[in-house]
Amino acid sequence: MLKINDEYVNKVKHWFSGYVEIFKNGDDDLLQNTILKEKHTKEVCKNILIIGQQLNLNNNELNFANIIALFHDVGRFEQYAHYRTFADNKSENHAELGVKILKEKKVLSQLDESTQSLILRAISYHNRFAVPEEETEKCIFFSKLLRDADKLDIWRVVTDYYLNNNGKKNKTIELSLPDTNNFSEEVYQDIINYRLVDIKHLKNLNDFKLLQMGWVFDVNFKPTFKLLQERNYLEMIYQVLPKSEKTEKVYSIIQSFLEGKIN
Numbered sequence: 252m253l254k255i256n257d258e259y260v261n262k263v264k265h266w267f268s269g270y271v272e273i274f275k276n277g278d279d280d281l282l283q284n285t286i287l288k289e290k291h292t293k294e295v296c297k298n299i300l301i302i303g304q305q306l307n308l309n310n311n312e313l314n315f316a317n318i319i320a321l322f323h324d325v326g327r328f329e330q331y332a333h334y335r336t337f338a339d340n341k342s343e344n345h346a347e348l349g350v351k352i353l354k355e356k357k358v359l360s361q362l363d364e365s366t367q368s369l370i371l372r373a374i375s376y377h378n379r380f381a382v383p384e385e386e387t388e389k390c391i392f393f394s395k396l397l398r399d400a401d402k403l404d405i406w407r408v409v410t411d412y413y414l415n416n417n418g419k420k421n422k423t424i425e426l427s428l429p430d431t432n433n434f435s436e437e438v439y440q441d442i443i444n445y446r447l448v449d450i451k452h453l454k455n456l457n458d459f460k461l462l463q464m465g466w467v468f469d470v471n472f473k474p475t476f477k478l479l480q481e482r483n484y485l486e487m488i489y490q491v492l493p494k495s496e497k498t499e500k501v502y503s504i505i506q507s508f509l510e511g512k513i514n
């Protein structure tokens with residue numbers, strides 16, 4: 252069984268804060284993006300604990316969940332410092348980079364091999380299209396928990412940006428996609444068929460917004476669906492989409508799917 256005490260969690264949190272500090276000594280652009288990911292990490296930790304508590308995890312399991320959330324994006328800081336982008340396809344896979352950093356810096360060396368391996372696998376799966384089915388039950392569970400906690404916070408980041416950016420563009424968040432009218436038929440087809448939107452189908456910013464709404468099909472746990480509903484993220488994205496019969500249909504499909512998962 253997993254044995255991770257509160258003291259160990261505090262210790263690695265301390266390491267993480269010190270590690271992030273290094274990236275705050277550069278230019279303003281690096282500082283802003285470092286702060287963005289530091290805040291994201293904090294929120295993913297909060298989310299994973301809320302979901303985990305609602306799933307009745309014990310203290311060891313909650314500590315384990317806290318640690319995978321804390322380190323899931325540890326590769327982001329180095330990625331931005333080196334490549335000046337968060338786009339993995341224009342730089343490198345940030346989950347794998349994070350695993351490499353944790354290994355090189357021996358951050359988890361006090362833990363037994365199997366716990367270390369479980370943490371690194373959960374991190375490496377957080378940004379994949381899906382968690383590998385051949386993994387152990389425990390690994391699949393925690394990987395899914397992390398993916399839920401992560402998605403909830405990405406919804407916070409993007410909706411805050413869409414509604415409060417006051418016309419100021421952030422290419423990092425928009426993946427440099429053009430903000431043109433309408434959306435792609437393939438993206439629409441993915442959603443109305445209850446499929447995750449294929450990233451290859453993205454042509455503009457509206458497609459990306461639809462993809463983010465479609466993440467609801469990849470949520471795993473009931474407490475996450477509830478939090479998603481309470482926080483109104485899907486409605487906020489719908490608000491910033493062009494109004495048409497098709498977007499109305501997308502929104503109604505997504506809303507009924509969410510309600511079905513909650514009731």
Ligand SMILES: [Fe+2]
Pocket residue numbers: 323324345377378
């Ligand atoms: Fe990530």
